Amino acid sequence: MTTTSRPPSALGVHREATTVRPLGLWRLEWLRLTRTRRWIGLAVPFLFFACTGPLLARYADELLSAVGTAGNITVQATAPTPADAMDGYTGNALQLGLLAALVLAAAALTVNARPTLAVFYRTRVPSAARLVLPRWTVVTGAAVAAHSAGTALAVYETGILIGLPDIPAVLTGWALSSLYLVFALAVTAAVATCARGTLSAVAVALAVVLALPVLAAIPALEPWVPSALAGAPAALLQGADTGDYLRAALVAVLATGAALLLAVRGVARREL
């Protein structure tokens, strides 16, 4: 066999390192996240708003007073609560953080956008699921991890500045909003595997995610629409019942499964 014969000495192998750390599809996705520094783009929105949310809530009165005393107007904020501080985090992080996660997911999952790269994978990976699931899982895991870190930081800072929020409500809100991230990124996967480019995948996935609150405007649909989960962290801290979100969570779980099936089929269906 030609490949096992000793190579010509003029083309000799590296003498310092003669082994290669095995690389599979899961480690490939981890490297995609870390070597390209994409994880920074994902972590920054969550951690930034985890820092600024409680700070703004705590010092809102001082800030408004500084602005409002310029004329005859006096602006007075209500006393900050832990719920306000946590809302300052989730309200912003779940928008910009989701956008960052969506871009990363679309970039990883537009498998067929680069045809010659797609040839490399498609002629070597036996099933579409093996190609799609590591890409989706690693990005989604990283997004949930960033949200978890952001939530923990926001709770810590809120505890120092204002007082500890209701921890069971925070945890429930974190779980429901994480489920929303999982759902949104599954939708992105379904769109990206059928799209011809990352930009169009981001645009379409964003349009789908933004269309959900419009659906929620219909009273009969509101409790079923997964976008309700994004508002759960704040609402639960203000006394909402967990049961109000069970239907949206159920739809999110089912839709996630369906979207991943679509993603797998989308990759396999496209010809190169």
Place this chain on the structure above:
Amino acid sequence: MSVRTPLAASLVHRPAVDPGHPWAISTAGLTRSYPGGAGVHGVDLLVPRGSVYGIVGPNGAGKTTLLSIVTGLRRADAGSVTTAVPVERIAVCPDVPDLEPWLTAAEAVDLARSLSAPHLPAARVLEALSHAGLGDAAYRRVGGFSRGMRQRVGLAAALVTDPEILVLDEPTSALDPAGRAGMLDLIAGMAGDRTVILSTHILADVERVADTIGVLRDGRLLYQGATADLLADHARPGWTVRLRDGQDRARTALEDQPWVTRVTSPARGVLHVDVTSADSAETGLVPALAACGARIVAIEPHTADLETAFLSLTTTRENP
């Protein structure tokens, strides 16, 4: 032809596999039509086991479509593909592979190994890279590689899995002359050990390494068989005429001869004369040149080459 279950949707259209098949790959009436008549039409490809099979044809002849169907990346409208080995034993190497730029060459090749042949030892990665001439760049990131280097990484990624069938699309298109010679030596050395299907428009490459050839035009297979037979059957007789002066007069005089099919001038004082038959030229060439007053330095017959045979085949034969 393909496996379609929701969770294990296959990424390729799997051809029929027959381990006892006399051919490495064969197709029967393979058809895939695109608007405007492009595609392939009724192609019966027969690739002998252990051969280096060159697929040649002008741009748009259907080479890429044919190889995409054979390797399962596209589906056929009609016809069938049969291979002697499963698709996992077929390696495909695009002309200039697109690789993840943040991987090192060794990682890219190991990824290919772990996906296609995880049972093979990782030590093969460095061997394959060395074989492809990239031993010293194994730990450099692919993003900084030239086109030629990426082409070598692609070849190493194909070789590392020890494929029984290797499909190469324009394997020398990005290489310098030394690299091209090395690549052709590598391909020629594979003959007998594995089957190589080589798609290219560089006819000299095919002539040098391919023992079997298929000529495509407009999606139809015009010729398929031994390269030597094509050269013998389709090479037009011709002569090279070297003149001290009178080149223009000689060219005009020769073009007026009914047995001359084409006159070209590759250099000052040199004419290439293609003729309908050797007999006519042997009796008429010198008198025609003498009659126009051209001063002859030398006259020698052409060596038959694939380019001549290819042009003869693709410009004279009507599509079936």
